[in-house]
Amino acid sequence: MHYDTKKLSPQTTATNINLMLGQTLAGRYHIIKHLGGGGFGQTYLAEDKKRSGNPRCVVKQLKPYYNDPQTLQIARRLFKTETETLHLLGTHPLIPELLDSFEENQEFYLVQELIEGRDLSKELIPGKRFSESEVIAILQNIIEILVFVQQHKVIHRDIKPPNLMRRNSDKKIFLIDFGAVKQVTSQIVNSGGYTPPTVTIGTDGYMPAEQKDGHPNFCSDIYAVGMIGIECLTGISPHQFPKDANGEVVWRNYAQVSDTLAKILNKMVRYHFRDRYQSAAEVLQAFNNLKTRQVATPVASTVVSSPNLFALMNTWTRDHKISLTGIGLAVVFSVAAFFTPEIRKMMGLDAGDNFASYENTDNGIKMKYPDTWNKQEESNAVSKEIVQFISPKESDTDGFQELVIVSAEPTKDLTLDEFTKLSKQEIPKLDKNTKITEEGASTLAGKNGYKVVYTAKDGNLEFKKMEVWTMKNNKAYSVTYVAEAGKYEKFLPIVDKVIKSLEVK
Numbered sequence: 001m002h003y004d005t006k007k008l009s010p011q012t013t014a015t016n017i018n019l020m021l022g023q024t025l026a027g028r029y030h031i032i033k034h035l036g037g038g039g040f041g042q043t044y045l046a047e048d049k050k051r052s053g054n055p056r057c058v059v060k061q062l063k064p065y066y067n068d069p070q071t072l073q074i075a076r077r078l079f080k081t082e083t084e085t086l087h088l089l090g091t092h093p094l095i096p097e098l099l100d101s102f103e104e105n106q107e108f109y110l111v112q113e114l115i116e117g118r119d120l121s122k123e124l125i126p127g128k129r130f131s132e133s134e135v136i137a138i139l140q141n142i143i144e145i146l147v148f149v150q151q152h153k154v155i156h157r158d159i160k161p162p163n164l165m166r167r168n169s170d171k172k173i174f175l176i177d178f179g180a181v182k183q184v185t186s187q188i189v190n191s192g193g194y195t196p197p198t199v200t201i202g203t204d205g206y207m208p209a210e211q212k213d214g215h216p217n218f219c220s221d222i223y224a225v226g227m228i229g230i231e232c233l234t235g236i237s238p239h240q241f242p243k244d245a246n247g248e249v250v251w252r253n254y255a256q257v258s259d260t261l262a263k264i265l266n267k268m269v270r271y272h273f274r275d276r277y278q279s280a281a282e283v284l285q286a287f288n289n290l291k292t293r294q295v296a297t298p299v300a301s302t303v304v305s306s307p308n309l310f311a312l313m314n315t316w317t318r319d320h321k322i323s324l325t326g327i328g329l330a331v332v333f334s335v336a337a338f339f340t341p342e343i344r345k346m347m348g349l350d351a352g353d354n355f356a357s358y359e360n361t362d363n364g365i366k367m368k369y370p371d372t373w374n375k376q377e378e379s380n381a382v383s384k385e386i387v388q389f390i391s392p393k394e395s396d397t398d399g400f401q402e403l404v405i406v407s408a409e410p411t412k413d414l415t416l417d418e419f420t421k422l423s424k425q426e427i428p429k430l431d432k433n434t435k436i437t438e439e440g441a442s443t444l445a446g447k448n449g450y451k452v453v454y455t456a457k458d459g460n461l462e463f464k465k466m467e468v469w470t471m472k473n474n475k476a477y478s479v480t481y482v483a484e485a486g487k488y489e490k491f492l493p494i495v496d497k498v499i500k501s502l503e504v505k
Contacts, residue, residue, distance in 0.1 A: 017042060020061070024049065025109060026102050029059050037061075043177075045114070048099075055114075057099060062108040072106060079108045085154055086110065086178055092148045094141070094174050115176065117168045120228075121161035130232040132258055139229045140287050141173045146221055146280035149175070155216050157201045159224035161231075205238030209247065210273050219273035222283060226268025233257050233265075247271035260290055355501075360386055363408050364473070364505035365445075369498050384409040389498065391491070402483040402491050404498055409476045416471045420450045423469070433457040437464075444470040445477060445504040455485060464488040466495075472504050 017034050020042070024030045033045040041062040047054045062079065083101040090097040090113070100111035120138075130138070142164065149156060156163075156178060165174040202211050208223040210216065227238040233255040242250045248271050252262055264286050270276045277283045355368040358375060369375065369389040376388040384407045391402040411419055427434055434456045442451035449470035456463050462485040469478040479502060481495045 020044060025059065025104060026100070029057070029100075029109075029111060030054075031059065046111075048111075058096070058112045058114050060110040060112065062110070075108065076103070079103070082178075083110065085152065086112075088152050089149060089154065089178060092145060094145050094172055095148075095178075096174060096176055115165045115167055115174050117166045117174075119162045119176075120164040120166060120173065123166070124161050124231055125235070126237065127235040129235045129256065132233070132256075132261060135229050135232045136261065136287065136290070138173065138232060139225060140284070142175065142225050142228070143280050143284045143287065145173075145175045146225065147284055149221075150218050150280050154178075155218060156221050156224075157211065157216050158203060158206075159221050159228070160203045160206045161228060164228075205240075208269075208273065209271060217273060218279055219276040222268050222277055222280060223273075225283075226265050229261075229265050230255070230269065243271075264290070355497075358387060358389075365406065365408070365477070366503040366505075367406070367498065368501035369404070370494060400484055402481075402487060404495055405480045405482070406502070407476075407478045407480070409478070411471065411474060411476045413474075414471070414476075416448060416450065419469070419471060419476055423450075423467075424452065427452065427454055442468050444468050444479065444499065445472065445502045447472055447504075462486075468499055470504075477502070477504055 017037075020031050021034065021044075022031065025046070028048055028050040029046040030049055031044045031046050035043040035045055035058070037043050041060055044059045044061065046057055046059045048057055062075075079101075083098065086098040086101075089095045096115055097113040098110065099113060100109075102109050142159070146156075146159075156175065158177065159175070163175065163177045165176050166172070167174060202216075202220075202224075206224040206227050208220050211220040211223075227249070230236075230241075230249070230251045231238055234251060236251075236254055238249075241254075244250055249269050252266075255262070257265075264283070267275070267277055267286075268283060277286070354371050356371040356375070357366070358369055359366045360377075363386050365386065370391075372392055374390040374392070376390060377386070386406045386408055388406075389404045393401060414422075424436075424439070427436060434454055436452060436454045438451070438453035440451060442449045447470045449468055451466065451468045453464065453466045456465070464483055464485040466481040467478060468480075469476050471477075479499050481491075481499075483491055
């Protein structure tokens with residue numbers, strides 16, 4: 001007997017979608033709208049006519065590629081496995097609950113909880129860059145779900161913005177569309193004993209090499225989440241990034257990102273899965289460690305370079321006051337021009353009384369800064385920065401601009417000595433190239449404080465940083481000065497004036 005095993009054409013699929021509208025399935029699910037779909041099925045919005053108030057739900061129609069008896073038999077077994085898995089996964093508060101499952105006319109249906117909201121792709125506008133704190137919040141939300149998913153030995157295989165739904169009521173992100181999940185322990189075996197390769201499921205840009213070859217693993221989902229983070233930071237779609245000779249994604253030059261977060265993302269999206277984090281739990285621990293370090297440290301430092309397409313930098317957290325890997329272009333200065341009166345005035349080195357006033361009433365601070373420097377106010381929940389003062393560019397080739405950063409961070413009941421001890425412990429941990437060159441008691445805002453000066457290397461470049469902090473109003477107020485090592489002393493006199501001008505109410 002001959003069976004027609006051809007796939008449905010787009011025209012046939014469109015016709016079937018139209019026919020579904022207005023239908024009632026299993027005597028209760030009235031289809032009112034087509035929500036989307038692809039090769040593995042179609043998704044509809046429906047009303048449950050057997051529940052009080054006719055609440056809305058999502059009905060997913062799973063149509064086998066082929067309609068021969070053997071394929072249908074395999075499909076039934078896989079459908080049963082999938083429904084069992086979805087029942088388990090649906091117990092997580094950020095995964096839609098599976099309400100029902102059934103077969104009708106050789107087609108399979110899943111009924112799931114409706115999440116009122118919009119998917120993440122609506123937020124990812126080309127060219128729009130999320131702040132680092134926003135990206136960390138999004139990634140942690142997803143990774144926490146993925147930890148639960150992997151505990152049940154499930155690979156999603158299609159994590160992408162359209163499959164991440166932000167609920168309107170509380171802005172939480174849900175992981176949806178588990179129609180492509182596969183339990184790691186299960187296999188497809190037909191009556192002849194043949195085990196076909198895993199079907200390639202995924203989306204270009206979010207899908208790593210091993211998944212394209214039909215061999216996904218836990219690291220494949222981690223890769224997808226990492227690419228979402230990179231997309232949020234850069235405003236660039238993942239499939240548009242170039243790759244180097246080793247297949248690694250080249251993205252850092254397009255992002256304004258701290259070194260610590262960049263390291264986590266780089267490990268998430270390494271070309272070979274063995275080089276990535278091996279589980280979502282490891283990724284979550286990396287983010288938790290990042291937050292712990294930020295809470296235990298006094299300030300967040302920022303390194304800013306000239307804003308061009310290939311060297312974009314952003315706010316650096318505490319880690320990056322120490323580890324300056326990936327800062328970008330070397331600073332090229334003309335020594336003779338540097339000492340001319342015009343250049344010195346432009347850079348604020350001979351500023352004299354040419355200071356502007358800055359006041360932040362929310363944090364109770366007031367200070368002076370050179371009126372030729374750029375003021376950039378911050379509201380960074382991760383780094384606790386308040387404001388940055390950035391020196392002007394000296395020339396078109398100036399790839400690094402010296403800066404002063406002011407931060408304020410709650411410290412609960414810590415004393416100055418306790419806070420200083422925690423801060424000093426962090427410095428040698430984060431970068432083996434870091435060396436403390438000077439430290440001791442100091443003053444800031446008229447109160448006793450502490451000062452640390454240290455150096456860090458980025459390849460052949462050396463940078464020098466000074467941090468001064470004090471305690472007041474149950475907060476640590478900190479000022480950080482960042483400069484290329486060869487320029488540190490030249491800017492120090494004007495920076496000292498800025499630091500001494502700080503007042504804390």
